[in-house]
Amino acid sequence: MEKYNFDEIVTHLKTTGYVYQGSEIYGGLSNSWDFGILGSFLKKNIKDLWWREFIERSPYNVGIDSAIMMNTKTWEASGHLKGFADAMVDCKECKGRFRADQLIENATGLSAEGKSFEEMDKMIEDNHVVCPTCGKHNFTGARAFNLMFKTYIGTLEDAKSVVYLRPETAQGIFVNFNNVARTSRKKIPFGIGQIGKSFRNEITPGNFIFRVREFEQMELEFFCKPGTDLDWYKYWVDYCYNFVKKLGINEEKLRIRPHDPEELAFYSKGTSDIEYAFPFTDWGEVWGIADRTDYDLGRHSEVSGKELNYLDPETNEKYIPYCVEPSVGVERLFLMICCDAYEKQKLEGDDERVVMHLHPAIAPVKACILPLSKKLGEGAQKVFEDLSKEFHCEYDEAGSIGKRYRRNDAIGTPFCITYDFDSENDNSVTVRHRDTMEQERVEIAKLKDYIKERIAF
């Protein structure tokens, strides 16, 4: 399997309208990206598919949409106020800010993992580590830097009005546990899912949209009886892996990596990552599935003073449910899908084409209607209008048929539908398939069902 140059894929996504640089006319904003005319569709289709597969089609799960700004007590309970921090140093000369462990590792090759702030300061001194930006050796001491974005609610910028932009969507689910249990009348086991924006002031974002400061998460918190949690954990690892596999991702580039016991958070009984062989690294995390035991509900019970329990209606047993959390970032899934779909193919002669082999269910444009000649516009428009009631279609009458095919291959349109002079008489069109380039004649009356069948997930 060919691994393409990452820059080549990024350039392709930028030039076709999948992703734009954020605030580009002002010189951009560090690590900020906008999803363009195609990317907005792909992103929406990914989210819709997740919602359908994880919420609508699941006999267990329900969905919510909670607020981005939450009572600050939430972050005290979740541990984000204390623990969600990296050791940072500032360069006093150029004011550059760096993660201390990375600075040391890059300069010396020594690992600073698990070292205290004082030990890291000493390593920087002893090895005379210099600033990667200005080359000087004049750093502040290492200290914690919280990754949450802070802002103020109301007109007073004082300590009482501080709020944070949520660094994960999960906490909005935990604090609503009682509300959902009451209003859904679900019995354990059940899950609560949501899709939404999260924010982390990452010090070293990068690799295009792989690690960004503003991102969207699709998280499910699945609550079950203690003792059944490891079975559910396995269930959700398989469920997520199958979702990715069904999208057509090359399995040679996929793996499930269970965390070593020393990697696990102290409350977790098991965590696995679904990883993909991105072009810029060996393996990159895409989806995390964690058995979080009763940690989250337990902490929120403790800090809020409200009982977040479940009363088993059959046994009359009261307990704090255990929780299994499959969590994935939309941008990462998007990037994996695009990296995996991209192919540059040699054709006959010197000809070549770029194809995006996107699963038709998530392709931004399902079909492009191409009149062979502008004179055929009326009939072709009718086909376009009819299909557009069901799917997102495009209409393209500019340029040669060959060029129009190439353009659609490059953006991942699964079907090109050519309306030609025969169509006027036989009420049929030629459907050309993106991946095989094969063509077949299909009756216009049967076209809608023909496409529907082939874009199903």
Ligand SMILES: [Zn+2]
């Ligand atoms: Zn510097």
